Amino acid sequence: MSTNSPYKSHGGFGRLFNALSYSAKGLKAAFRHEAAFRQELLLAVVLVPAAFWVGRDALQVLLLIGVVVFVLIVELLNSALEAVADAVTLEHHPLIGRAKDLGSAAVLLALLFGAAVWLACLYLRFF
Incomplete structure (x- = not known):
């Protein structure tokens, strides 16, 4: 019995194209089926531009945007876990x-950490 999955790619540019395609399908599925992801994405649309105004330097801007992306990543992983669980039973x-x-x-x-980072940077910016 072979332990190699027939679904694993063999590398090359085809693998990269397939990976990008699967990622796009995943983002589309999250947007279509996950209300929490849509809400957090809407928040990201507001917070990412605001990060350039709130952040005092490039590092703070990167940190502010980074925690927003981190929340989206954790939400995607949570949604994936829930989808697999629902597929099981x-x-x-x-x-x-x-x-x-x-x-x-x-x-x-992730949300609490993101809020703490944003509050700390807002405090540094305005107080």
Whole structure:
């Protein structure tokens, strides 16, 4: 029995093109099916331009944008975990429930961290 997945790519530019295509499909799916991702993306549309005004230097601007992107990444991972869990079963299972709760907790921590960074930079900018 072979342990190699028939779905794994073999490298080259074709692999890069496929990876970009899969990533675009993932972003499109998140936008279409995940309300939380759409809300956080709307927040990003506001916060990314604001980062250039709030940040006092390039490092702060990068940090402000970075935490916004970090929240989006964690939300994507949480959504992926939930999709896999729902594909396994839609019935209540304590371990699947725990996995979903852990993913949700990760999003909460990312949001709290992002809020703390933004508040700290706003404080430095205006006080």
